[in-house]
Amino acid sequence: MKTQQILLARRPQGAPVPEDFRFVETELPEPEYGEVIVAHRFLSLDPYQRGRMDDAKSYSAPVALGAVMECQAVGQVAASRDGRFQEGDWVLGGFGWQSHSVRPAHALIPIDPTEASPSTALGVLGMPGLTAWVGLEDIGQPKAGEMLVVSAASGAVGQVVGQLGRIRGAKVVGIAGGAAKCAYVKDTLGFDAAIDHRGDLDAQLDAACPGGIDVYWENVGGAVQAAVFPRLNEFGRMVMCGVIAQYNTASGLAAHGAPPGPNLGPVVRKRLRIQGFIVSDNGWKRYGQFRAEMLDHIKAGRMQYREDVAMGLANAPAAFIGMLEGRNFGKQVVALD
Amino acid sequence: MKTQQILLARRPQGAPVPEDFRFVETELPEPEYGEVIVAHRFLSLDPYQRGRMDDAKSYSAPVALGAVMECQAVGQVAASRDGRFQEGDWVLGGFGWQSHSVRPAHALIPIDPTEASPSTALGVLGMPGLTAWVGLEDIGQPKAGEMLVVSAASGAVGQVVGQLGRIRGAKVVGIAGGAAKCAYVKDTLGFDAAIDHRGDLDAQLDAACPGGIDVYWENVGGAVQAAVFPRLNEFGRMVMCGVIAQYNTASGLAAHGAPPGPNLGPVVRKRLRIQGFIVSDNGWKRYGQFRAEMLDHIKAGRMQYREDVAMGLANAPAAFIGMLEGRNFGKQVVALD
Numbered sequence: 001m002k003t004q005q006i007l008l009a010r011r012p013q014g015a016p017v018p019e020d021f022r023f024v025e026t027e028l029p030e031p032e033y034g035e036v037i038v039a040h041r042f043l044s045l046d047p048y049q050r051g052r053m054d055d056a057k058s059y060s061a062p063v064a065l066g067a068v069m070e071c072q073a074v075g076q077v078a079a080s081r082d083g084r085f086q087e088g089d090w091v092l093g094g095f096g097w098q099s100h101s102v103r104p105a106h107a108l109i110p111i112d113p114t115e116a117s118p119s120t121a122l123g124v125l126g127m128p129g130l131t132a133w134v135g136l137e138d139i140g141q142p143k144a145g146e147m148l149v150v151s152a153a154s155g156a157v158g159q160v161v162g163q164l165g166r167i168r169g170a171k172v173v174g175i176a177g178g179a180a181k182c183a184y185v186k187d188t189l190g191f192d193a194a195i196d197h198r199g200d201l202d203a204q205l206d207a208a209c210p211g212g213i214d215v216y217w218e219n220v221g222g223a224v225q226a227a228v229f230p231r232l233n234e235f236g237r238m239v240m241c242g243v244i245a246q247y248n249t250a251s252g253l254a255a256h257g258a259p260p261g262p263n264l265g266p267v268v269r270k271r272l273r274i275q276g277f278i279v280s281d282n283g284w285k286r287y288g289q290f291r292a293e294m295l296d297h298i299k300a301g302r303m304q305y306r307e308d309v310a311m312g313l314a315n316a317p318a319a320f321i322g323m324l325e326g327r328n329f330g331k332q333v334v335a336l337d
Numbered sequence: 338m339k340t341q342q343i344l345l346a347r348r349p350q351g352a353p354v355p356e357d358f359r360f361v362e363t364e365l366p367e368p369e370y371g372e373v374i375v376a377h378r379f380l381s382l383d384p385y386q387r388g389r390m391d392d393a394k395s396y397s398a399p400v401a402l403g404a405v406m407e408c409q410a411v412g413q414v415a416a417s418r419d420g421r422f423q424e425g426d427w428v429l430g431g432f433g434w435q436s437h438s439v440r441p442a443h444a445l446i447p448i449d450p451t452e453a454s455p456s457t458a459l460g461v462l463g464m465p466g467l468t469a470w471v472g473l474e475d476i477g478q479p480k481a482g483e484m485l486v487v488s489a490a491s492g493a494v495g496q497v498v499g500q501l502g503r504i505r506g507a508k509v510v511g512i513a514g515g516a517a518k519c520a521y522v523k524d525t526l527g528f529d530a531a532i533d534h535r536g537d538l539d540a541q542l543d544a545a546c547p548g549g550i551d552v553y554w555e556n557v558g559g560a561v562q563a564a565v566f567p568r569l570n571e572f573g574r575m576v577m578c579g580v581i582a583q584y585n586t587a588s589g590l591a592a593h594g595a596p597p598g599p600n601l602g603p604v605v606r607k608r609l610r611i612q613g614f615i616v617s618d619n620g621w622k623r624y625g626q627f628r629a630e631m632l633d634h635i636k637a638g639r640m641q642y643r644e645d646v647a648m649g650l651a652n653a654p655a656a657f658i659g660m661l662e663g664r665n666f667g668k669q670v671v672a673l674d
Binding site for chain 1: 388395396555558562571577578579580583595596597598599600601602603604605606607608609610611612613614615618
């Protein structure tokens with residue numbers, strides 16, 4: 001049995017290009033006792049994977065040159081040598097950008113496909129959804145009547161952030177790129193307003209947030225951050241989830257050489273809190289509570305979500321490159337088979 | 338009975354100059370029933386008073402043009418029309434830059450001069466000390482073995498921050514200006530190392546903090562902040578207490594027009610927390626606990642402090658201007674009488 005794989009061929013210089021990836025087909029090893037073969041159905045493409053392509057110190061080791069690109073994925077058991085799994089069972093794991101893999105059964109997380117579509121385990125019910133929930137619980141803490149602004153608002157994390165904020169009674173403004181995403185944010189997700197970051201950010205923020213901003217969910221950095229920061233109210237919170245606009249600059253994640261950020265003087269006077277977090281630190285411990293809440297919201301029609309599905313493993317690099325440029329519309333996944 | 342006063346004559350353009358202040362002598366009103374006359378003995382000069390001189394939105398109203406400059410002060414009751422106070426009693430209050438004032442008795446805080454020198458109610462046992470204690474309790478939270486770096490380390494707040502950090506078992510490095518302050522920080526206050534910000538900051542930080550920095554206490558902003566920020570470790574905390582290096586630029590406290598700050602990309606990856614606070618928000622509620630702890634430390638010889646005493650009300654403006662330039666050495670007060 002063979003697996004098709006996307007390897008990291010070389011480390012990107014700035015924005016990744018197709019030549020940074022290599023498509024190969026290799027023989028799968030025979031599963032040992034206690035192992036299963038998983039046929040992957042959906043791969044998750046997420047901005048953090050850009051960081052894994054650099055050989056830089058970070059919270060997690062880089063992907064080695066020539067190794068399979070990392071990602072979470074859902075799949076179905078194709079053959080089992082473990083009593084816990086049968087052919088056809090849906091499972092979640094860190095399977096990587098490939099079509100099949102052999103895994104120890106203890107490393108698989110079972111998924112119930114009757115409860116929600118399996119791909120949601122990569123999005124609204126998975127890491128991006130949990131990221132939104134943890135960051136709001138621990139840092140953002142929007143209160144009823146407060147103003148919450150979310151960047152990358154139609155993306156995997158942003159759409160959940162805004163809807164959770166609405167459920168908690170906050171006013172929510174989403175920032176997205178282009179008319180279609182803005183319409184989705186306002187009309188489908190039910191945000192109070194949507195702002196197109198390709199337009200005049202200052203004028204749109206003035207109109208949408210006349211009383212200032214209490215919580216800013218940062219997914220992007222750059223010009224959006226520069227426009228939002230001066231509008232933070234006293235005791236404002238800035239949830240630092242990502243700075244995707246900077247991931248493709250060689251120095252985007254470094255402190256030296258990166259473009260400057262806001263002067264921090266107002267942090268004192270306004271008693272601001274700017275805090276970063278990584279969901280894998282302690283988020284998964286609370287997955288049960290998160291999942292129960294989210295399933296309630298979904299069943300009650302309070303939580304919409306949208307996926308952007310690329311077809312076929314060979315299209316994963318292009319989908320990933322596009323996502324880093326904001327060309328995805330919703331949670332980016334790759335459907336296999 | 339007369340009082341001598343320093344008024345705000347005009348709003349400074351950048352750094353305050355003597356002409357921004359006016360010295361006057363005026364008649365005190367007769368105290369009403371329930372009021373006392375206070376003869377001020379020590380005025381407290383603090384960097385936050387620079388902000389009060391600007392007509393800018395802040396957490397507290399500006400001093401009006403022609404009004405007495407604001408400050409806390411300690412004094413002695415010179416005449417009392419209230420049963421709670423007798424002539425000679427030591428009291429604390431927001432008396433302003435003046436020699437005498439008439440105050441309602443209920444607004445006075447009694448001071449016990451046998452417990453500690455009355456001027457300490459303006460420093461180590463007063464607002465600056467409480468600031469240090471609250472910021473470490475709520476934001477900095479240095480743990481044993483962690484590296485705590487303090488800017489303006491020989492100042493009113495910095496000296497207490499560093500000593501409290503040492504008491505909690507942290508390694509403490511102080512940043513100060515010049516050899517005398519650095520010697521005081523290391524030898525008298527017992528910090529692990531002192532760094533002269535007039536020298537090569539990067540080289541000195543490399544030498545003093547080879548394992549990076551876990552907590553940075555920010556009193557100054559500017560070049561010191563720029564050198565410290567990239568050295569923050571994962572889960573580092575930046576306690577934003579003040580940015581005195583920026584107070585004299587017209588735009589220093591504003592978000593627009595101020596010099597840029599650090600790129601915030603590393604805040605995500607390192608899970609940093611950057612948080613501002615103002616001690617008057619909720620610090621005084623915990624004054625009792627703070628004072629008890631600090632008196633213990635002082636009696637046990639664990640807490641040293643130094644005051645820089647300017648003589649006479651007429652010298653208050655020069656002392657204040659000098660403090661903003663870092664020319665004070667220890668907590669700046671003005672002795673009257």
